[in-house]
Amino acid sequence: MSQSQMVLNYINGQSxxxxxxxxxxxxxxxxxxxxxxxxxxxxxxxxxxVQAAQAAxxxxxxxxxxxxxxxxxxxxxxxxxxxxxxxxxxxxxxxGRPASDLMMMxxxxxxxxxxxxxxxxxxxxxxxxxTGGFMxxxxxxxxRREPVGVxxxxxxxxxxxxxxxxxxxxxxAAGCTVVIKTSExxxxxVGALAALLDEAGLPPGVVNIVHGMGPEAGAxxxxxxxxxxxxxxxxxxxxxxxxxAAASSFKRVTLELGGKAPQIVFADADLDQAVLGLAMGLFVxxxxxxxxxxxxxxxxxxxxxxxxxxxxxxxxIRLVGHEAEPAPPWVQMGALISPRHRDRVxxxxxxxxxxxxxxxxxxxxxxxxxxxxxxxxxxxxVTPDMHLAREExxxxxxxxxxxxxxxxxxxxxxxxxxxxxxxVWTRDLATAHRVSAQLEVGAVAVNxxxxxxxxxxxxxxxxxxVGKDLSRLALDAYLEEKTVTVAL
Ligand code: NAD
Numbered sequence: 454m455s456q457s458q459m460v461l462n463y464i465n466g467q468s469x470x471x472x473x474x475x476x477x478x479x480x481x482x483x484x485x486x487x488x489x490x491x492x493x494x495x496x497x498x499x500x501x502x503v504q505a506a507q508a509a510x511x512x513x514x515x516x517x518x519x520x521x522x523x524x525x526x527x528x529x530x531x532x533x534x535x536x537x538x539x540x541x542x543x544x545x546x547x548x549g550r551p552a553s554d555l556m557m558m559x560x561x562x563x564x565x566x567x568x569x570x571x572x573x574x575x576x577x578x579x580x581x582x583x584t585g586g587f588m589x590x591x592x593x594x595x596x597r598r599e600p601v602g603v604x605x606x607x608x609x610x611x612x613x614x615x616x617x618x619x620x621x622x623x624x625x626a627a628g629c630t631v632v633i634k635t636s637e638x639x640x641x642x643v644g645a646l647a648a649l650l651d652e653a654g655l656p657p658g659v660v661n662i663v664h665g666m667g668p669e670a671g672a673x674x675x676x677x678x679x680x681x682x683x684x685x686x687x688x689x690x691x692x693x694x695x696x697x698a699a700a701s702s703f704k705r706v707t708l709e710l711g712g713k714a715p716q717i718v719f720a721d722a723d724l725d726q727a728v729l730g731l732a733m734g735l736f737v738x739x740x741x742x743x744x745x746x747x748x749x750x751x752x753x754x755x756x757x758x759x760x761x762x763x764x765x766x767x768x769x770i771r772l773v774g775h776e777a778e779p780a781p782p783w784v785q786m787g788a789l790i791s792p793r794h795r796d797r798v799x800x801x802x803x804x805x806x807x808x809x810x811x812x813x814x815x816x817x818x819x820x821x822x823x824x825x826x827x828x829x830x831x832x833x834x835v836t837p838d839m840h841l842a843r844e845e846x847x848x849x850x851x852x853x854x855x856x857x858x859x860x861x862x863x864x865x866x867x868x869x870x871x872x873x874x875x876x877v878w879t880r881d882l883a884t885a886h887r888v889s890a891q892l893e894v895g896a897v898a899v900n901x902x903x904x905x906x907x908x909x910x911x912x913x914x915x916x917x918x919v920g921k922d923l924s925r926l927a928l929d930a931y932l933e934e935k936t937v938t939v940a941l
Contacts, residue, residue: 466657482549509658523574549788553779600628707920712873734902798848
């Protein structure tokens, strides 16, 4: 790729520039070179996209049976599977992430998620509910499950295609039409879905994709009166704004927000297995993961051992570009998404040092030139009041905190505004179940790190959000249940 390529909005089945002609640059994080010019949607483009989605919702899409919708979603899955390596390469370029990680994790998950929800499209059954009738007259009472309407899907940059599909697949299965708003830091691969949507034969307007700035394109989408539901993944700060904006018009919301996942390591854990899992949970995708296991709570008797092994693991990680040879995710790491984000992560590192945490890995050696790299970094002697123990870094930086008892571990884990996910490492089944039950999070992984699966609910509590992606619960969030009572 030598010159920059255009990435256009996709509205009513057409790839179009922004009406204003406005664009923004998107660079490759591994090299810093601008490769893409992206259409920057404003309110007028968003309105056009929502109107197209509304027309499709009232027209072509609602005319299709659930089975027909399911076949189209299956076709989309087949097309994506056939082009998986091309999409992995595109994602790798726009995210600065090794393509092999994407081929191992994101792409299979995208295809599986489409297939899982395709299977639900013809199974949206209501219920019959017996009652005592109405004023002496017997009644037949039943419910219908109906799509909520036009849905706004607002996605982040850290797993842009996967998260777009987590939302798109259940929305389409439910019979909704959508406007996807991509992240300004990762619009390219989601934009490339447009060609697949055409090829799969989705009617124009069923899926629209707009690119642009959050406070402009994103906010206009949230405010649009024809949008009935917003499914958002991103920061807690923006999630709060969206929740407030949606409340005045009673739009439904699903908010998948930030995290500060604890990984609790008990002294009886299998440390060989645990250390690889801890490193992966901490450094995969450069730590730019909502579920990143960045709070390492380690039982004091194994503290030094875990510190040494994890620091060695961090020091061994190679920094690579998007064209890296395939390797497991705890062996290599790519670049951060942007210079602004890398600087933000560096500020967290500087503050941890200033607050007295001890750095046991990170900072050593030259970084690859051009791109936005940081060494995997580990701090110990972190206390619960330090910023590093409390704030989401969203980068390859871990904080190790010791604990003595199970009660202390649970209290430390729950002493956090976030509640997305957690890991527990122990050989004792009773400990695993007892601790899992007491953690204030949406998902617990025992002796593994955050396995995502289309069949398992994914979503947080506390400041990590509201509602679920994935599983049958995600499907429910795109449906209304209407009650019909018929006097007999
Ligand atoms: P972000 O909140 O900055 O942006 C997310 C999206 O919101 C982008 O598309 C952005 O353009 C848009 N946006 C920004 N301001 C807006 C506004 N005022 N109105 C409407 N839309 C607006 O988040 P990010 O930096 O892209 O992603 C990182 C965050 O996402 C982290 O906090 C991470 O934990 C979270 N995340 C959560 C999950 C989860 O499943 N819980 C998954 C991935 C990422």
